[in-house]
Amino acid sequence: MKMSENKQSRVLPGDAMAVSEEYLPGNHAYDANGTIRALQTGVVVKDLQQREINVKSTVVTQVPTVGDVVTGQIEVAQSSTSNLKILYLNGKPTQAGFVGIIFLREERGGRGMRRTAVKLGDVVRAKVISTMNAMIHLSIGEPHLGVIASLCSNCGRPLVVSGGRAQCNNCGNVEDRKFADDFGREPIQP
Ligand SMILES: [Zn+2]
Known part of the structure; x- marks a missing residue:
């Protein structure tokens, strides 16, 4: 199949790419009253043999790597590990569906050992410390890492800071x- 990809031809959804006498709508393209328009953001790819015009997505799935900062929501919380559904990668939204694991034992030790580091539903910022065995290991040890938003376990209202602890203004x-x-x-700053 002969394809021509013109890097200059970036399109947004709805942009006109050709007329239907020239091309048929291919992938992520549609015919609107004789004008072939883009259905998604991307680059224009013309298939000259099939006389098709396509839009190829330029969104690349970023995989979290060591040193990246991720923000997401705790979807599983156990005593020694918690799973974080990653929603932001280095501050940018990601819908790739990555899940990271926080090993809570690593966050303990020394004075001031916490009973609970994270809870189900918490919004947490964490750093990727390892991607061994295709597992995304996360740390929340640094000051800028950890829970950034949380709801009261009692009544479900947002917790607020009060004297270094989180307090519920509704139920105390x-x-x-x-x-x-x-x-x-x-x-929230992801
Ligand atoms: Zn409450």
């Missing part, structure tokens, strides 16, 4: 976590 519940230094700030 005080909770312990490994907080990031910007916990409770709005809007």
Whole structure:
């Protein structure tokens, strides 16, 4: 199949790419009253043999690597490990569906050992420390890492900072976590 890809021809959804006398709509393209338009953002790829015009997505799936900062929500919380559904990679939204693992034993030790570092549903910022065996190992040890938003276990209202701890203004519940230094700030900075 003969393809021509013109790097200059970047299109946004709805952009006109050709007329239907010239080309048929291929992948991610549609015919709107004789004008072939793009269905998604990408680059224009013309298939000269099939007389098709296609749009190829330029969105590349970024895989978290060591040193990256990720932000997401705790979807499984156990006593020694928690799973973080990664929603942001280095501050940019990702829908790739990566899940990282926080080994909570690594976050303990020394004085001030926490009973609870993270809880189910917490929004957490973490750093990728290893990707061995295709597992994304995360750490929340540094000051800017940890829980950045959390709901009261009692009544479900957002917790607020009060004297270095998180408190619920609704029911008075005080909770312990490994907080990031910007916990409770709005809007959340992923
Ligand atoms: Zn509460």
